[in-house]
Amino acid sequence: MQYYESMIDLVGNTPLVKLTRVSAGIEATVLAKVEYFNPGGSVKDRIAVRMIEAAEKSGELQPGGTIVEPTSGNTGVGLAMVAQQKGYKCIFVCPDKVSTDKINVLRAYGAEVVVCPTAVDPEHPDSYYNVSDRLVRETPGAWKPDQYSNPNNPLSHYHSTGPELWQQTEGRITHFVTGVGTGGTISGTGRYLKEASEGHVKVIGADPEGSVYSGGSGRPYLVEGVGEDFWPTAYDAAIPDEIVAVSDKDSFQMTRRLAKEEGLLVGGSCGMAVVAALRVAERLGPEDTVVVLLPDSGRGYMSKIFNDEWLASYGFLEEEEPTARVADVL
Numbered sequence: 463m464q465y466y467e468s469m470i471d472l473v474g475n476t477p478l479v480k481l482t483r484v485s486a487g488i489e490a491t492v493l494a495k496v497e498y499f500n501p502g503g504s505v506k507d508r509i510a511v512r513m514i515e516a517a518e519k520s521g522e523l524q525p526g527g528t529i530v531e532p533t534s535g536n537t538g539v540g541l542a543m544v545a546q547q548k549g550y551k552c553i554f555v556c557p558d559k560v561s562t563d564k565i566n567v568l569r570a571y572g573a574e575v576v577v578c579p580t581a582v583d584p585e586h587p588d589s590y591y592n593v594s595d596r597l598v599r600e601t602p603g604a605w606k607p608d609q610y611s612n613p614n615n616p617l618s619h620y621h622s623t624g625p626e627l628w629q630q631t632e633g634r635i636t637h638f639v640t641g642v643g644t645g646g647t648i649s650g651t652g653r654y655l656k657e658a659s660e661g662h663v664k665v666i667g668a669d670p671e672g673s674v675y676s677g678g679s680g681r682p683y684l685v686e687g688v689g690e691d692f693w694p695t696a697y698d699a700a701i702p703d704e705i706v707a708v709s710d711k712d713s714f715q716m717t718r719r720l721a722k723e724e725g726l727l728v729g730g731s732c733g734m735a736v737v738a739a740l741r742v743a744e745r746l747g748p749e750d751t752v753v754v755l756l757p758d759s760g761r762g763y764m765s766k767i768f769n770d771e772w773l774a775s776y777g778f779l780e781e782e783e784p785t786a787r788v789a790d791v792l
């Protein structure tokens with residue numbers, strides 16, 4: 463019989479697919495690593511497995527323990543899925559601006575979600591930061607993974623994403639492009655690829671305009687999951703050769719083109735990373751292979767990026783690519 467023991471065994475080994483339409487006119491091969499094939503639907507399943515298994519080994523997480531993390535997104539889903547399979551509880555803390563759909567996904571996986579008011583100072587006892595710290599102190603057997611500082615976040619990519627890309631491209635990858643949030647993906651995958659290629663692979667970070675990685679102050683942007691207003695320790699600034707800043711408008715328009723033209727229903731940080739990858743690929747020749755990592759699925763963004771009214775309210779709709787508009791009419 464062919465089966466897996468648990469969903470955890472399905473994490474990683476995601477496919478590479480060639481981008482053809484959005485890369486028209488570009489000589490280099492542009493391949494996408496499609497991370498929504500992970501069982502929790504995003505690249506964050508990889509870090510969840512490794513952070514939890516490392517904490518089991520170190521004794522920080524004991525049988526029957528509780529995982530407490532301030533997260534509302536993909537990391538929460540990965541942690542919740544792995545935790546339930548291994549018999550741990552999860553408590554996630556998130557600000558009240560997070561959509562009820564995202565909160566309900568975490569609850570569906572069996573996690574407890576504590577919602578905190580956004581409109582209070584970080585020092586206030588009810589703030590997102592203080593509530594998660596208090597829960598860690600007061601919950602017996604609590605352990606906080608802290609993806610922003612946990613070395614097993616980048617290490618998971620060093621041991622899985624990086625080797626997969628090297629094998630899948632038979633060592634022919636020349637450029638790796640990915641969005642930067644905690645910095646785990648770029649630091650771990652990038653380090654592996656540089657070591658395996660003896661420094662030949664170029665690593666490019668894609669960042670929302672306004673975020674610190676591309677020289678911004680952390681001013682707001684709409685793309686979710688990427689960019690920061692501080693420098694996490696999971697990010698190794700020595701790895702990227704270049705950081706490309708991408709606007710919200712370009713990110714969202716490319717996200718919609720990926721769905722309409724490549725059959726890839728993916729999230730906004732994917733569109734952002736593809737814009738950066740194509741800017742890099744334009745300068746390259748037929749011998750080059752650019753791989754761009756697409757972190758999650760577009761299903762979580764139907765009421766935003768894929769909603770015409772939402773997009774139009776920011777003035778991002780009218781200049782969509784002509785091919786996409788033709789597809790709309792058809």
Ligand code: PMP
Nearest residue numbers: 642643644645646647687731757
């Ligand atoms: N895109 C999305 C949708 C994400 O959730 C994340 C993780 N925060 C990233 C990109 C960036 O990945 P990393 O944290 O490894 O830099």
